[in-house]
Amino acid sequence: MNNKILVSNLMRAKNKQSFFALHQIQSKIKNLYPDVTVEFHILWDNDDNELSLKNEDHWSNMIDTQIECLHSYNKEFFNQYVKDAYDLNYDDKFKSWKAIYFIVMGHYLRRVKLEKYYLIYDDDILINDDFKHITDLLLAQTPVGITEPANMNCDKVLFKSLVDLYGPEFQQIYLSRNPKALGFNAGFQGIDLSIYDNFLSTDRFETLLNVFQYLSVYDEEGKEIWDDRRFFIDTQQQSFMGLMNTTLSKKDIHILDPEKYFVVPNFGPHPKHGQLDPNDEPDGGWRWGLESKITHFIGHTRGKGKPKQFLDRVEEYLKSNNFL
Numbered sequence: 001m002n003n004k005i006l007v008s009n010l011m012r013a014k015n016k017q018s019f020f021a022l023h024q025i026q027s028k029i030k031n032l033y034p035d036v037t038v039e040f041h042i043l044w045d046n047d048d049n050e051l052s053l054k055n056e057d058h059w060s061n062m063i064d065t066q067i068e069c070l071h072s073y074n075k076e077f078f079n080q081y082v083k084d085a086y087d088l089n090y091d092d093k094f095k096s097w098k099a100i101y102f103i104v105m106g107h108y109l110r111r112v113k114l115e116k117y118y119l120i121y122d123d124d125i126l127i128n129d130d131f132k133h134i135t136d137l138l139l140a141q142t143p144v145g146i147t148e149p150a151n152m153n154c155d156k157v158l159f160k161s162l163v164d165l166y167g168p169e170f171q172q173i174y175l176s177r178n179p180k181a182l183g184f185n186a187g188f189q190g191i192d193l194s195i196y197d198n199f200l201s202t203d204r205f206e207t208l209l210n211v212f213q214y215l216s217v218y219d220e221e222g223k224e225i226w227d228d229r230r231f232f233i234d235t236q237q238q239s240f241m242g243l244m245n246t247t248l249s250k251k252d253i254h255i256l257d258p259e260k261y262f263v264v265p266n267f268g269p270h271p272k273h274g275q276l277d278p279n280d281e282p283d284g285g286w287r288w289g290l291e292s293k294i295t296h297f298i299g300h301t302r303g304k305g306k307p308k309q310f311l312d313r314v315e316e317y318l319k320s321n322n323f324l
Contacts, residue, residue, distance in 0.1 A: 006041065078094075125296050
């Protein structure tokens with residue numbers, strides 16, 4: 001059995017929320033398998049401007065001392081990686097659409113670190129069971145997806161582009177592995193890194209970068225975009241990972257049981273439970289999302305921060321583990 005689990009993502013700062021996220025999954029895995037190494041590769045996204053979240057000294061220190069195997073990066077590291085490895089300068093494009101760093105980071109882990117597999121894991125997730133089922137899948141390096149039942153199109157915006165790139169066989173394989181064309185959440189996915197193997201040469205790496213449109217979430221007047229364009233901008237990375245991991249992974253993707261594992265927002269229509277209302281009390285529309293064994297607090301906060309239903313549970317976790 002593999003004895004290492006690689007966990008990676010972009011997180012906004014070394015703060016209370018990121019400490020909770022890292023400690024939660026490290027503890028879940030270590031409680032099951034004490035000898036397994038949980039290795040984190042985190043891109044800290046707090047170097048943009050005065051609006052960025054700042055590191056918090058106490059929680060930064062807690063991350064450095066309590067998280068056993070952490071590799072930290074910033075965006076400049078990956079800008080330089082692209083220049084050094086391929087003699088390309090995409091700095092301006094990357095600045096417009098920072099989700100590209102998720103893609104480049106996976107490429108780096110495959111090409112430079114020679115890794116085979118990793119878990120994408122956001123910092124606003126609750127693990128609501130013992131995590132054994134998923135941990136065993138991670139150790140077996142099985143591609144894993146958790147569905148978004150209220151939004152099957154959440155990972156489809158690049159479908160035509162990838163079919164154009166790979167030919168009709170791409171669609172055929174995709175539908176053979178995911179016959180219902182279920183949509184997979186971006187923030188919790190077990191990824192087979194061999195999906196990058198077609199993009200290691202210089203010309204193919206440029207092909208990879210050109211799959212995406214480098215569109216800012218701010219218009220020319222500096223106003224944040226909230227119309228239909230936002231969905232395309234925000235889900236390109238989700239689409240690439242979901243479609244490629246389903247279609248080109250060496251193993252068939254394991255779709256977590258949608259009755260037990262699912263990701264839903266706290267608003268909009270739900271296929272089983274009707275209209276979800278963020279103004280409902282006391283759960284703020286999160287009642288059904290909290291019934292999943294993995295709860296991901298998705299949705300734009302529009303400057304309001306994460307919902308009370310998440311923050312209260314973070315506080316409870318930290319207190320129960322004597323961190324507060």
